[in-house]
Amino acid sequence: MKITNATVNIASPGRNFVTLKIETDEGIYGLGDGTLNGRELAVASYLTDHVIPCIIGRDPFQTEDIWQYLYRGAYWRRGPVTMTAIAAVDVALWDIKGKALNTPVYNLLGGKSRDGVMVYAHANGKDVDAALEDVARHKDLGYKAIRVQSGIPGLSSTYGVAKGTGRYEPAERGLPHEYEWSSELYLRHVPNLFERVRAEFGEELHLLHDCHHRLAPIEAGRLGKELEPFHLFWMEDPTPAELQEGFKVIRGHTTTPIAVGEVFNSVWDAHELIRNQWIDYLRMTLVHGGGITHLKKTADFAAMYHVRTGFHGATDLSPVTMAAALHFDTAVHNFGIQEHMPHTDETDAVFPHSYKFRDGMMYPGDAPGLGVDLDEKLAAKYPYQRAYLPVNRKLDGTLTDW
Numbered sequence: 001m002k003i004t005n006a007t008v009n010i011a012s013p014g015r016n017f018v019t020l021k022i023e024t025d026e027g028i029y030g031l032g033d034g035t036l037n038g039r040e041l042a043v044a045s046y047l048t049d050h051v052i053p054c055i056i057g058r059d060p061f062q063t064e065d066i067w068q069y070l071y072r073g074a075y076w077r078r079g080p081v082t083m084t085a086i087a088a089v090d091v092a093l094w095d096i097k098g099k100a101l102n103t104p105v106y107n108l109l110g111g112k113s114r115d116g117v118m119v120y121a122h123a124n125g126k127d128v129d130a131a132l133e134d135v136a137r138h139k140d141l142g143y144k145a146i147r148v149q150s151g152i153p154g155l156s157s158t159y160g161v162a163k164g165t166g167r168y169e170p171a172e173r174g175l176p177h178e179y180e181w182s183s184e185l186y187l188r189h190v191p192n193l194f195e196r197v198r199a200e201f202g203e204e205l206h207l208l209h210d211c212h213h214r215l216a217p218i219e220a221g222r223l224g225k226e227l228e229p230f231h232l233f234w235m236e237d238p239t240p241a242e243l244q245e246g247f248k249v250i251r252g253h254t255t256t257p258i259a260v261g262e263v264f265n266s267v268w269d270a271h272e273l274i275r276n277q278w279i280d281y282l283r284m285t286l287v288h289g290g291g292i293t294h295l296k297k298t299a300d301f302a303a304m305y306h307v308r309t310g311f312h313g314a315t316d317l318s319p320v321t322m323a324a325a326l327h328f329d330t331a332v333h334n335f336g337i338q339e340h341m342p343h344t345d346e347t348d349a350v351f352p353h354s355y356k357f358r359d360g361m362m363y364p365g366d367a368p369g370l371g372v373d374l375d376e377k378l379a380a381k382y383p384y385q386r387a388y389l390p391v392n393r394k395l396d397g398t399l400t401d402w
């Protein structure tokens with residue numbers, strides 16, 4: 001089998017997505033997600049101008065050699081644009097393999113290790129009462145694990161909380177919007193939020209929280225310690241992770257489990273975190289972490305240090321990534337949990353898929369390959385729209401981490 005053609009589709013059915021389609025001389029094609037939120041066109045150009053010309057004529061079954069060719073062969077290694085482009089190719093090739101062998105991708109990764117994949121939902125509200133109502137709503141939908149975020153008294157807006165009555169979507173149309181931030185106000189508020197959630201819902205629900213990279217390590221240590229009575233499933237991205245040793249400080253102060261890595265793109269972003277057992281869950285996922293080929297090796301390495309997977313699954317990860325993640329989660333031994341932020345109806349219509357949600361769990365389905373498609377005619381009705389993630393400023397105007 002040979003790769004004969006590859007094309008990049010950029011569409012905005014509800015939000016922007018970049019999708020790679022690789023075609024073969026046997027009529028089988030595969031899809032890969034190349035979406036990098038707010039930097040979509042950079043990946044599209046990397047694929048069209050630099051990657052696609054190098055893969056035409058190659059054997060799509062050679063996932064390992066093609067991965068090494070695009071990684072080592074580029075000389076310039078790593079980085080989110082490069083690794084997202086490599087991931088798009090890699091995932092599309094695994095899709096082709098599954099279709100050619102007439103089997104779901106999970107069977108190529110070791111087969112089913114579990115029947116279904118536990119997912120966590122997002123509950124949020126402008127204040128604690130509204131957040132509690134949203135937790136109740138998600139519990140009624142069947143979720144067994146729920147991430148809880150709420151507005152912070154004294155701040156006009158914050159990460160993870162919907163503006164008005166719509167659903168929460170991090171990217172906003174136009175140029176970057178500016179939000180305000182205060183770690184002092186946040187640290188004062190969050191323990192009260194979880195005290196109220198546990199008082200209302202008891203111990204049965206798994207509770208998660210995303211700090212979204214905003215705290216210094218010692219502040220995160222304090223928060224983790226104050227959250228201990230509420231038994232969180234995890235505290236996510238407590239501090240920016242460029243300095244991996246920062247997590248040693250956090251670990252020294254709390255037993256609240258720690259998840260990190262949705263912005264990672266290589267095992268080298270996490271190898272100190274993993275081998276020192278400073279984290280419990282790794283969030284680096286297929287689309288930004290070099291695809292199935294690199295994540296499988298990373299997950300196997302993490303397993304040796306009791307670190308489990310907790311893949312990123314926000315709306316900017318397209319249904320192609322969601323499908324691929326569910327195959328991976330079904331097969332990999334050290335699976336922990338999968339994030340589930342449902343896509344809009346427009347997105348789901350453009351990407352028909354066989355995965356399903358039922359009673360707090362998701363299932364990849366048994367279609368050959370990934371079980372997801374791209375309706376190119378429908379996608380053409382939703383042209384790309386410029387959108388960015390917000391930026392954050394402290395109350396005195398200093399730019400800080402969003």
Ligand code: KDG
Pocket residue numbers: 037170210212262312313314315316339389
């Ligand atoms: O593109 C950025 C979003 O995916 C991110 O802000 C969402 O932190 C996030 C999460 O945990 O889903």
Ligand code: MG
Pocket residue numbers: 210212236237262
């Ligand atoms: Mg996050």
